[in-house]
Amino acid sequence: MLLVCLTVLLLALPVAASAQHGVNHDSIALVTAQWRVDTMKGFVFKQVHFAHQEYMRSNQMFSVIEVPPASTVRYRLAYEPQLATTSRQALASRALAAVNGSFFDMQEHNPICYLRINGSEVGDNTPGVDTVNRKYYQYATLVIDSGRIRLLRPEPSRHWERALPHRNVMTAGPMLLWQGSYVLQRRDRTFVTDRHNRTALGLKADGTVVILVADGRMRQAAGLSLFELQRTMRYLGCVDAINFDGGGSSTMYVRGRGEQGIVNYPSDNNLFDRGGQRPVSSVFLIVP
Numbered sequence: 001m002l003l004v005c006l007t008v009l010l011l012a013l014p015v016a017a018s019a020q021h022g023v024n025h026d027s028i029a030l031v032t033a034q035w036r037v038d039t040m041k042g043f044v045f046k047q048v049h050f051a052h053q054e055y056m057r058s059n060q061m062f063s064v065i066e067v068p069p070a071s072t073v074r075y076r077l078a079y080e081p082q083l084a085t086t087s088r089q090a091l092a093s094r095a096l097a098a099v100n101g102s103f104f105d106m107q108e109h110n111p112i113c114y115l116r117i118n119g120s121e122v123g124d125n126t127p128g129v130d131t132v133n134r135k136y137y138q139y140a141t142l143v144i145d146s147g148r149i150r151l152l153r154p155e156p157s158r159h160w161e162r163a164l165p166h167r168n169v170m171t172a173g174p175m176l177l178w179q180g181s182y183v184l185q186r187r188d189r190t191f192v193t194d195r196h197n198r199t200a201l202g203l204k205a206d207g208t209v210v211i212l213v214a215d216g217r218m219r220q221a222a223g224l225s226l227f228e229l230q231r232t233m234r235y236l237g238c239v240d241a242i243n244f245d246g247g248g249s250s251t252m253y254v255r256g257r258g259e260q261g262i263v264n265y266p267s268d269n270n271l272f273d274r275g276g277q278r279p280v281s282s283v284f285l286i287v288p
Helices: 001-033 084-092 228-236
Strands: 036-039 044-056 058-067 073-083 097-100 113-115 121-125 140-145 148-152 166-170 173-179 196-206 209-214 238-245 252-254 278-286
Touching: 001 228, 058 073, 058 252, 073 084, 073 113, 073 121, 073 140, 073 166, 073 209, 084 097, 084 252, 084 278, 097 196, 097 209, 140 238, 148 238, 173 196, 173 228, 196 228, 209 228, 228 238
Parallel strands: none
Antiparallel strands: 036 044, 044 058, 058 209, 073 278, 097 252, 097 278, 113 121, 113 166, 140 148, 140 166, 173 238, 196 209, 196 238
């Protein structure tokens, strides 16, 4: 019996060591990568392209905005009932930068997660066929409090957000990180386990806001599973993080950069260029 136990332990050690090595390798690869850094007024915009499968054994394209806590920029939410691209909504709001917001019905165009803008409720949590109150991606909430960002973990009640006092509230999800720890994710959803384009927002311990768009569904950029997205946000220094809508919706706009402000590679045209924006319902804005 003792011999069997020792044999199992010895066989397990290389696997554990290899897994740990992979995690360390990815974190080092991300931190030491040759980022293209652009210091803007009030925030930093940076990008990196892993073109030789050096991050999580895959090609990846990351666009990141970091807003320090002392920045004078503010945050807003915007909503277009008939859908409009992220860049169009950003231009209409004279934003400095923007990313796509929360989930929506592509046929009906309505938000399917709670959304309140300037005190007006424009979207509610739509329950799923296998849920009583909330879908899996309705378990994280962003509020704008005096121009600053807070992340909250909703209670199961479908209408929990209605009691919040904030004038601007957007539910999305799932929550990726909470108070420095990984949030447990379901493993029975391809939404979680498969690699897709992703948009996420995180907070560092000092209040720095980190916004990530990971391109995907391309040979040049595989995208991330939610488990990989969690790790990436953690490697970027976040202690709390929320997942936004992703896939073809994932878009980052930075005024004066890229092609008409589009700096990532949206995938709705199936080309690795900047022409594949998808019209979306809501956007998250950085404004002067």
